[in-house]
Amino acid sequence: MIDISALHKAFGPNRVLQGVDLTVESGTSTVIIGGSGTGKSVLLKCILGLVKPDSGTILLDGEDVAQAERDAFLAKFGMLFQGGALFDSMPVWQNVAFRLLRGSLKRPTTEAREIAVEKLRRVGLTPDVADKFPAELSGGMQKRVGLARAIAAEPQVIFFDEPTTGLDPIMAGVINELIREIVVEMGATAMTITHDMSSVRAIADRVAMLHGGVIRWEGPVAEMDSADDPYLSQFINGSPDGPIEAVR
Amino acid sequence: MTLTAPLAALGRSTLALLASIGRVAIYAAQLMRHMLTPPWYPRELLVQILQIGWLSLPVVGLTALFTGGALALQIYAGGSRFNAETVVPSIVAIGIARELGPVLGGLMVAGRVAAAIAAEIGTMKVTEQIDALVTLSTNPMKYLTVPRVLAATLTLPILVAVGDSIGIFGGYLVGTTRLGFNPANYLHNTADFLETWDVVSGLIKGAVFGFIVALMGCYHGMNSGRGARGVGKATTNAVVSASILILAANYLLTGLFFTS
Numbered sequence: 279m280i281d282i283s284a285l286h287k288a289f290g291p292n293r294v295l296q297g298v299d300l301t302v303e304s305g306t307s308t309v310i311i312g313g314s315g316t317g318k319s320v321l322l323k324c325i326l327g328l329v330k331p332d333s334g335t336i337l338l339d340g341e342d343v344a345q346a347e348r349d350a351f352l353a354k355f356g357m358l359f360q361g362g363a364l365f366d367s368m369p370v371w372q373n374v375a376f377r378l379l380r381g382s383l384k385r386p387t388t389e390a391r392e393i394a395v396e397k398l399r400r401v402g403l404t405p406d407v408a409d410k411f412p413a414e415l416s417g418g419m420q421k422r423v424g425l426a427r428a429i430a431a432e433p434q435v436i437f438f439d440e441p442t443t444g445l446d447p448i449m450a451g452v453i454n455e456l457i458r459e460i461v462v463e464m465g466a467t468a469m470t471i472t473h474d475m476s477s478v479r480a481i482a483d484r485v486a487m488l489h490g491g492v493i494r495w496e497g498p499v500a501e502m503d504s505a506d507d508p509y510l511s512q513f514i515n516g517s518p519d520g521p522i523e524a525v526r
Numbered sequence: 527m528t529l530t531a532p533l534a535a536l537g538r539s540t541l542a543l544l545a546s547i548g549r550v551a552i553y554a555a556q557l558m559r560h561m562l563t564p565p566w567y568p569r570e571l572l573v574q575i576l577q578i579g580w581l582s583l584p585v586v587g588l589t590a591l592f593t594g595g596a597l598a599l600q601i602y603a604g605g606s607r608f609n610a611e612t613v614v615p616s617i618v619a620i621g622i623a624r625e626l627g628p629v630l631g632g633l634m635v636a637g638r639v640a641a642a643i644a645a646e647i648g649t650m651k652v653t654e655q656i657d658a659l660v661t662l663s664t665n666p667m668k669y670l671t672v673p674r675v676l677a678a679t680l681t682l683p684i685l686v687a688v689g690d691s692i693g694i695f696g697g698y699l700v701g702t703t704r705l706g707f708n709p710a711n712y713l714h715n716t717a718d719f720l721e722t723w724d725v726v727s728g729l730i731k732g733a734v735f736g737f738i739v740a741l742m743g744c745y746h747g748m749n750s751g752r753g754a755r756g757v758g759k760a761t762t763n764a765v766v767s768a769s770i771l772i773l774a775a776n777y778l779l780t781g782l783f784f785t786s
Contacts, residue, residue, distance in 0.1 A: 357661045364658075
């Protein structure tokens with residue numbers, strides 16, 4: 279379980295997070311929605327320790343992440359980055375098996391490669407992709423490789439940062455479906471940030487809307503459409519008129 | 527207000543300069559700490575030795591060859607004013623080993639390597655690859671910076687040694703083919719007047735310059751701004767700061783080594 283309370287983070291005068299409270303139950307999939315620049319990525323990066331919050335606490339299974347031993351803590355996480363963030367200096371299989379080739383989870387090279395090929399197959403890629411370099415792959419394939427890398431070490435918690443951005447609607451649908459399947463199959467806790475509503479409906483158990491530095495609305499995805507919150511309604515319907523300013 | 531404006535601007539830029547010196551110093555201190563504590567990445571170190579050392583050989587070799595040749599011509603022209611043309615071999619050797627080998631080698635490597643490191647790490651930063659490294663339980667300082675700085679510090683003295691030999695050979699070529707020196711005498715003079723310390727001091731300078739080059743490349747890459755413009759700026763800053771620091775460090779080291 280991830281328990282975030284009173285999280286604040288400012289970059290100079292720009293107060294991005296102004297008291298975020300959010301609980302994500304183990305084994306559930308929570309999607310955080312919100313406009314561009316509302317701090318969705320900052321929130322994920324705070325949990326991972328990539329960005330240091332100004333105040334507030336983040337607990338993972340009751341343990342404060344700021345106090346946790348970094349390696350053991352990070353070993354519980356997998357993350358799919360928006361642009362894939364694949365290491366372009368190494369072939370695909372080494373990207374996927376990165377964690378298995380070094381550090382505390384190190385395995386023999388042949389075993390790591392086998393696991394990488396298996397994970398690639400899981401995300402719908404054939405073994406011949408394994409020896410290609412990321413630059414040789416299409417955007418959709420890079421996303422799949424990123425997904426394979428995120429799940430390679432069987433993490434307890436997986437973060438997805440805008441998993442469908444830059445993909446065509448069909449490829450976006452395929453990635454959404456894959457994410458849903460994998461999360462269910464692994465029993466992992468998933469946190470996704472997106473502003474793609476089709477993603478929300480495909481992936482989420484629960485939805486949280488971040489606006490104005492706080493969680494504006496939070497609830498099950500089924501209640502999202504009937505919720506009585508003008509901010510949420512405007513966002514879901516993509517309407518230019520409403521309480522959220524169109525020019526930010 | 528208007529009277530104090532120039533003073534305020536001066537103060538601001540002085541403070542900014544001091545702050546960046548402080549940041550580099552903290553970065554270097556962290557680097558040292560990570561260098562001494564595991565995990566280490568020997569494979570990365572080998573790759574960097576190849577990238578930084580081996581692939582810089584042509585650049586450093588050619589620079590040394592032409593510099594040695596030009597130096598021989600200049601010393602011959604200067605020496606002939608007071609009938610001291612015979613000093614050409616020894617002055618070429620001493621000049622190359624003490625100063626020109628390490629400084630020009632360092633500057634050429636700064637252009638090639640500091641730029642490449644800053645551009646690579648800067649691009650990794652911008653495309654979230656550095657964040658990805660962290661989430662994969664790998665410390666970017668240990669995985670990216672330590673191998674590069676170690677590789678440059680270890681290989682630059684070797685590059686300087688090769689450059690010294692090629693530079694002296696450049697002087698020899700010009701001396702024997704254009705200036706009428708007897709080949710055997712030229713070599714004899716070179717060997718007789720060149721002392722071990724002349725060469726060793728140059729190699730020590732090489733190690734210091736290698737450290738500076740990779741440190742600046744990594745520091746500016748890690749602190750790169752967003753987008754192509756940010757990476758471009760980081761690359762420029764890396765080359766400029768590495769070059770200036772090399773020249774400043776060279777002056778300090780020369781003062782330390784050769785004045786009592």
